[in-house]
Amino acid sequence: MSPTSTGVQDTTERTRKRFARRQWARRWLAWRPLVAVVLVLLLVVGLLWLVFFSSYLSVQGVDVRGTSLLTTSEVEKAAAVPDGEALARVDLDRVRTRVEALAPVRSADVSREWPDQVRIDVTERVPVAVVQIAGHLQGMDEEGVVFRDYAKAPPDLPLVETGSDTGSDALREAALVVAALPADLASRVDHVQVDTIDRITLVLRDDRTVRWGSSADSDLKATVLAGLLAATKAQTYDVSVPGQPTTSG
Incomplete structure (x- = not known):
């Protein structure tokens, strides 16, 4: 093969490769938003599973504060916080209602204490x-x-x-x-x-x-x-x- 023919083939190959790269670049620009959306959706689904359904952020205990007339165990029993349930799924209002049903409790504030605790702050009644x-x-x-x-x-x-x-x-x-x-x-x-x-x-x-x-x-x-x-x-x-x-x- 003559040097001239070899040069022509090399030029043609380089042209073909540049054309292929441009084609791929155009395709990537077209697909990039969709790929980004898919990745975001996968991330959101993963986070939702982690927070609401996995055992990694489930209830492992109850932190009771503010009691003197009542014992911690009395408040925990009344609160009936489901052990092992995902912390994000615990119904805090129902827990508060159950604790406030105790006669010595004037009010209760119930909150999530991440990663695995439910916190109950009790205000007890004061006798007059x-x-x-x-x-x-x-x-x-x-x-x-x-x-x-x-x-x-x-x-x-x-x-x-x-x-x-x-x-x-x-x-x-x-x-x-x-x-x-x-x-x-x-x-x-x-x-x-x-x-x-x-x-x-x-x-x-x-x-x-x-x-x-x-x-x-x-x-x-x-x-x-x-x-x-x-x-x-x-x-x-x-x-x-x-x-x-x-x-x-």
């Missing part, structure tokens, strides 16, 4: 008074919820005495009254007698009585009573209508 029900002493919070037992009434909490037909509404009203009492007045109260929602009476430590009525205008009633106690010596004070207080005895 002790109520005697069927011979048992029980703590009552400011919402009138009875939530714990006492063997002996704490000296720093007023005792609420009820009648046999005292309802939960009246208890709630009494709790609002106790919670509204200023510290100096609360320290003088021996117990609170509850008959109905609007017939609540404070019995002071020196056996004097205060007809309080309902919890309405409690701040004003406390101010009026402070003035009466300082100005008038009587056995009974009536501030149920604070604009027209009376005394007797």
